[in-house]
Amino acid sequence: DTGVSQNPRHKITKRGQNVTFRCDPISEHNRLYWYRQTLGQGPEFLTYFQNEAQLEKSRLLSDRFSAERPKGSFSTLEIQRTEQGDSAMYLCASSLGQGGPEAFFGQGTRLTVV
């Protein structure tokens, strides 16, 4: 296992289209986090899962965002009816346990909405 994997690395989409990103965490990690990072900012929390259960979703997220982790392994983040303000780097991280050991990050998916 080489770490957290995210696909695609880059996505350019037209405004109004739906996009879906995938995150494959480190295999034994039960916690999975999604973050969004815009230029000049630190990671902004979006949501996280403990196994297949989505435990928290940021209030900053509109209803256009949804995330799933159906079997407690990989996760998908979908954005419906994309807007230009959704353009950002979307990062996934996984950790073993409840925030004790460090989180390991994927390389992110760069979304550009035109």
Add this chain to the structure above:
Amino acid sequence: ILNVEQSPQSLHVQEGDSTNFTCSFPSSNFYALHWYRWETAKSPEALFVMTLNGDEKKKGRISATLNTKEGYSYLYIKGSQPEDSATYLCAFINAGNNRKLIWGLGTSLAVNP
């Protein structure tokens, strides 16, 4: 609302200078504090996981201290090198059943050769 603040927001130093930055976090409900290093075009990489008041951790020229009673952690870089240029992020983890990482906005360090 749990808030994590980092200062300064950015820092420019000359090669060979030593430097330090601060992460402030809620002193109550503490579980752990993480430091990450984030280089441009790469994903954040964990530097330290700190859990006990008074902890001091060291990795090469980089070290960190933790004061959970007053709610701060310092990151020190001794003899900065251009390859140290990155954003340094801290993340606070709250105690309780619903733990999660709460991030600061980072300190952007630029080391000039």
